Amino acid sequence: MSQPTVSRPAQSGIPVLHDMDVIVMGGGPGGVGAAIGAARNGAKTLLIERYGFLGGMATAGHVNPWMPNHHDGKPLDTGVFQDWCRRIEELGGMKLPARHFCPETAKLAAEQLCLEASVQLLYHAALDGPLMDGQRIDCVLALGKSGLSAHRAKVFVDATGDADLAARAGCPFEFGREQDGAVQPMTSNFDLANVDVARIPDRKIIQEKYEKAKAEGRIRCPRENVLYFKTVEDDRIHFNTTRIVGANGTDTLSFSAAEVEGRRQIAQFIAFLRAEIAGFENARLHSMGAQIGVRETRRIRGHAYLTRADYERAAKYPDGICRVTYPIDIHNPAGTGTEITHLPKGEWYEIPYGCLVPQRCENLLVGGRPISVDHAVHSSMRVMPPACTIGQACGAAAALCARDGLAPAKLDGRIVKRLLIEQGVALIEAPDGAAPAGGTERKDRRAEVLSA
Ligand SMILES: Cc1cc2nc3c(=O)[nH]c(=O)nc-3n(C[C@H](O)[C@H](O)[C@H](O)COP(=O)(O)OP(=O)(O)OC[C@H]3O[C@@H](n4cnc5c(N)ncnc54)[C@H](O)[C@@H]3O)c2cc1C
Incomplete structure (x- = not known):
């Protein structure tokens, strides 16, 4: 229709x-x-x-x-x-x-x-x-x-x-x-506060628990690991770990649906971290973006x-x-x-x-x-x-x-x-004989796979 x-x-x-x-x-x-x-x-x-x-x-x-x-x-x-x-x-x-x-x-x-x-x-x-x-x-x-x-x-x-x-x-x-027009996935970023950072276990332990939670259906997210960073506060951790595949940031309906899926994943991650990962027992949601992150x-x-x-x-x-x-x-x-x-x-x-x-x-x-x-x-x-x-x-x-x-x-x-x-930008004047301006029209592609 x-x-x-x-x-x-x-x-x-x-x-x-x-x-x-x-x-x-x-x-x-x-x-x-x-x-x-x-x-x-x-x-x-x-x-x-x-x-x-x-x-x-x-x-x-x-x-x-x-x-x-x-x-x-x-x-x-x-x-x-x-x-x-x-x-x-x-x-x-x-x-x-x-x-x-x-x-x-x-x-x-x-x-x-x-x-x-x-x-x-x-x-x-x-x-x-x-x-x-x-x-x-x-x-x-x-x-x-x-x-x-x-x-x-x-x-x-x-x-x-x-x-x-x-x-x-x-x-x-x-x-x-090039091969199929597919873009990088979107991610809804979030921060958790009140984290006992000193007790967070080794990334390998988090990985094992994450894989188990995925296998048992407690987390539905295609990302391969839990990607997190420290922040300006000692008790706050930043997560760039949700993954929304197939969404289009220039399509009104798709962009909106991606926000809902991103927050669904955030809720699952919070539950998983609080229940299973040391240091996060008393963590609470500190902040999310005003919008989902669009990479491409x-x-x-x-x-x-x-x-x-x-x-x-x-x-x-x-x-x-x-x-x-x-x-x-x-x-x-x-x-x-x-x-x-x-x-x-x-x-x-x-x-x-x-x-x-x-x-x-x-x-x-x-x-x-x-x-x-x-x-x-x-x-x-x-x-x-x-x-x-x-x-x-x-x-x-x-x-x-x-x-x-x-x-x-x-x-x-x-x-x-x-x-x-x-004006202070760290560029270097071209040496004699440098490549001509203009980039190339050559097409070379290939990708294998592994993180902003
Ligand atoms: C999930 C995620 C994680 C990332 N992780 C990192 C990281 O850890 N470190 C890092 O350095 N980079 C990271 N990046 C990449 C980086 O954030 C972006 O590529 C970068 O911000 C691009 O800058 P930009 O100004 O081109 O676009 P944007 O940052 O997207 O800014 C575009 C601006 O235009 C405005 N705008 C858009 N459309 C309209 C419109 N139609 N009318 C009026 N205003 C409009 C928007 O509101 C926005 O303010 C990440 C990106 C994503 C999505």
């Missing part, structure tokens, strides 16, 4: 609330990086966010800790991301160099940094869609409490994590892994494209705007297992600027996780520190394009790279 549909009359008289140099859609790590990156480079910048706070997965998704993106023991994300961490620390929400942080403080810190950079913020406004003028976005329509409003800019940055704006602007994208949906096709083969050869580019050492980390889209594949020791790969520039739209950049890379590379670059740096690169590029009346595709990515270096 085909889906019943309705139509609505075309709407006129939508108020235009902003006329900006740069609009960033979405305020996660990518959007925070982009908005601050644009504003610090002189662009009149607006950030639009559907929730009433910033941070994306780091706050709304209750994702913790920052995964390491280090080289030689030193962090690579030394731009906006480092400023964010330092501000969280100043506000008492983390102790550097530890990587776990207080999500509530992360909200405060991100907002303070945006305001200090003169970023304007529009909260509680979800993207409805762009109004196009040929292949240019004239303005975006956002749905808020007073209905639709329009927001105009010279250049836009899609930092929705799902490439919502790019998709609605008609840009081509990929979805999921769309990835745009841009002017460059990185593949697993580029990852394996630790590809470098003259216009590499982000260095990444975090491994390929694919939670099995079909169920149990996680693939972790490290780079050769001491190596990193770079993301060329063209991966941020979508095809078929003349004034759009994409920041954060849905850039132009394959399923395997996405599983590596998606973690929050590089997502923020990629966002910062988009913001810097958007500011230059707005200033000079340039399309992002016409901007030389080496200029963006140089600007990022001047």
Whole structure:
């Protein structure tokens, strides 16, 4: 039976609330990086966010800790991301160099940094869609409490994590892994408080009990182990261990159903931990995300494209705007297992600027996780520190394009790279004879299986 549909009359008289140099859609790590990156480079910048706070997965998704993106023991994300961490620390929400942080403080810190950079913020406004003028976005329509409003800019940055704006602007994208379009599973993260951490047994003992509980039907979760982390409080443990397979974060019904399944699994985990694992006898649910964690949906096709083969050869580019050492980390889209594949020791790969520039739209950049890379590379670059740096690169590029009346595709990515270096990002100027800009169109795929 085909889906019943309705139509609505075309709407006129939508108020235009902003006329900006740069609009960033979405305020996660990518959007925070982009908005601050644009504003610090002189662009009149607006950030639009559907929730009433910033941070994306780091706050709304209750994702913790920052995964390491280090080289030689030193962090690579030394731009906006480092400023964010330092501000969280100043506000008492983390102790550097530890990587776990207080999500509530992360909200405060991100907002303070945006305001200090003169970023304007529009909260509680979800993207409805762009109004196009040929292949240019004239303005975006956002749905808020007073209905639709329009927001105009010279250049836009899609930092929705799902490439919502790019998709609605008609840009081509990929979805999921190459063989079947399946995406990484979702996870509902949660924290338990009042844990006697000193009494938590060895992970091997937890594993045995977990497997028994699964075999006896007391836990229904396809994940292979119990993944947990310490937090900023001594008696609180963070869990990234539920697994919701087959859900689609860009499908209204599927996204909603995933929330229900995530909380069903959380309830089972709490019961199991309290009943069977030492130290958790008196634990109580401390917090869950405002939303389920979505690892993967769309990835745009841009002017460059990185593949697993580029990852394996630790590809470098003259216009590499982000260095990444975090491994390929694919939670099995079909169920149990996680693939972790490290780079050769001491190596990193770079993301060329063209991966941020979508095809078929003349004034759009994409920041954060849905850039132009394959399923395997996405599983590596998606973690929050590089997502923020990629966002910062988009913001810097958007500011230059707005200033000079340039399309992002016409901007030389080496200029963006140089600007990022001047502004403190740990990039390296390309040596003579480096690989040409632009990534590759080669397709190489393969995955075995093993964790963010
Ligand atoms: C379960 C899980 C565990 C993870 N574990 C780790 C980890 O331990 N460490 C780590 O570093 N990384 C981890 N990651 C990865 C990381 O959290 C994300 O890849 C990263 O946050 C991506 O940043 P982003 O800004 O691109 O997207 P997001 O963080 O998703 O931010 C997107 C923002 O856009 C807003 N938005 C979306 N759509 C719209 C719309 N239509 N209109 C208006 N606003 C919109 C959202 O509300 C959000 O604020 C994990 C991810 C998941 C899901």
